[in-house]
Amino acid sequence: MTTLYDKLGGEETIRTAVDRFYAKVLADDTVKHYFEHTDMEKQREHQTKFLSFALGGPNQYGGTSMEKAHEGMNIQPKEFLAIATHLQATLEELGAEEEDIETIMTKINGLKDSVVHQ
Numbered sequence: 001m002t003t004l005y006d007k008l009g010g011e012e013t014i015r016t017a018v019d020r021f022y023a024k025v026l027a028d029d030t031v032k033h034y035f036e037h038t039d040m041e042k043q044r045e046h047q048t049k050f051l052s053f054a055l056g057g058p059n060q061y062g063g064t065s066m067e068k069a070h071e072g073m074n075i076q077p078k079e080f081l082a083i084a085t086h087l088q089a090t091l092e093e094l095g096a097e098e099e100d101i102e103t104i105m106t107k108i109n110g111l112k113d114s115v116v117h118q
Helices: 004-008 010-026 040-054 066-070 077-093 098-109
Strands: none
Touching (some): 004 010, 010 077, 077 098
């Protein structure tokens, strides 16, 4: 069975996606403030490992849970939506198939309750 990780092009494509994704995020006044004091090189590496694992690639992700990673950040639904929209646009730019984008976005939306401040 081919994983989404393989179908999208493996780690090289995931790295490209992460770079494009963060370019969008850091240009967005709605969410860029969350990354003002973030080591973006480290963040990109972390996100590449997370997405690779989430899409069926190798499990190199050793990060904390979604709840812990976003604890105290006071992320609101509109900010979660902005991030999800940037990810979807990035996947579309990279030529991912509509069905695959829907699968990925369903997974991302499943994380909302762990990320958004209650």
